Amino acid sequence: MTGLWRRIDQRLVAPGPGFRVAEVQILLAAVIALRLATRDWTLVAERPAALRDGLTVLSWYTGIPAPWALVVAQVVGLGCALLVLAQVRPHLAFVGLWVAYTSLTALWGSSGKVMHNDVLTVLVAAVFLFASGPPRSGWSEVRVRYGWPPRAALAVLALAYFVSGAQKLVHSGPEWVFGDTMVWVLRLGLSAHLSGGVEPVGQDLAHVVAEHGWMAVSLAGGALLLELTAPVWLAIRRTRIPFVAAVTLMHGSIWLFIGLDYSAWPLTVAAVAVPMALAPDRALWRRPAAVSAAGAPRR
């Protein structure tokens, strides 16, 4: 057991190329920018103070934010995202982006229901609050400081998916797969749009799945298996791209069948897992001078 932990630890803090940490940081910034840009955050201002609920990092603020303040946070966040994309003061800009995004999503979600849509992105991006990217001249430099952040991001992804699966077993047991749970999730989800939810695109297909028990059991079993085995998929470089495809299929089917938008999850997984699926000496979009991450001497 000690040997296993030592191996995990050695992999976590092994040196990595500077371009990799920059790539993941840029892709995460792009995902966050997309989330910031595609929502009307001023809707938060319409919620009376009496209906604010839930414990978040922003619970210390009990007021109702003015619409202009929400727009300012959005614009500042998007400005920071542009700076990250251009790699101008990327670390400081990423901190600004994370603070803006986390604040807005915390306010958005303080309405009684725990909102998970953005939580994975926030947690994975939190790793990069403590990670410095390379200077322009050090893009191909290989160091420990560039190695651990993308691997830490993979670990956060793996734990989030594993816990999501484990909670299903803890609270429902195998019945979550082999009972009628998925049938009723679909039937309840299909009716949710009648009380304010988004109308699912694939309603007819969802009805077909709900009416055929084996399809619902397969869907539930596949989802649970994927979540519980996430650490394995993400630990092996060659299975990271298939994992991106699998979670895209899973979250895509949730959107298709019951209209819930979890697009930030597969986008976040892709932002981390796609660059980390490449060989250590291969950059995603810029080919630096040849480096050998695995065999690089420590400096």
Next chain:
Amino acid sequence: MPSQQDREARVGRAVTWSILAAMAVAAVGQLEVWPLTAFRLFSEVRTADQTRLELVAERLDGTEEPLLVAETNPVLVTTDRQYPDLVRAEEDERRGMVLAWLDVSGVDPATVGSVRLDRIDRAYDEDTHLWTDRGRTTVVDVDL
């Protein structure tokens, strides 16, 4: 004398294990301190026995109106998860919440005598694919 690489490794370990430990504590303790969460996504068993809660405004003229809480605003729609809080809330807080729901539903509080919270049993019709209400029980009545 630790090398620069050793110092960087210490930072990496500290950040990574701290974030993972915080996530694990939230998961094991079933804590919801957003963004730390227990990640309970669809984790409960669902069955055919379903209920929903509905707020109903009882107007001074004797008519009733179910409150449709700003269905086009996703921030407000989920406040219906707070309906059960009405049962436990103090009278002032309860009144404040009900007035807020009347406001976001576009109902003038001056025309309303009381608002009640109903629990409605629902049944699913496999032919029509629709849920129908079977019966309702008033959980709490808030006089304005």
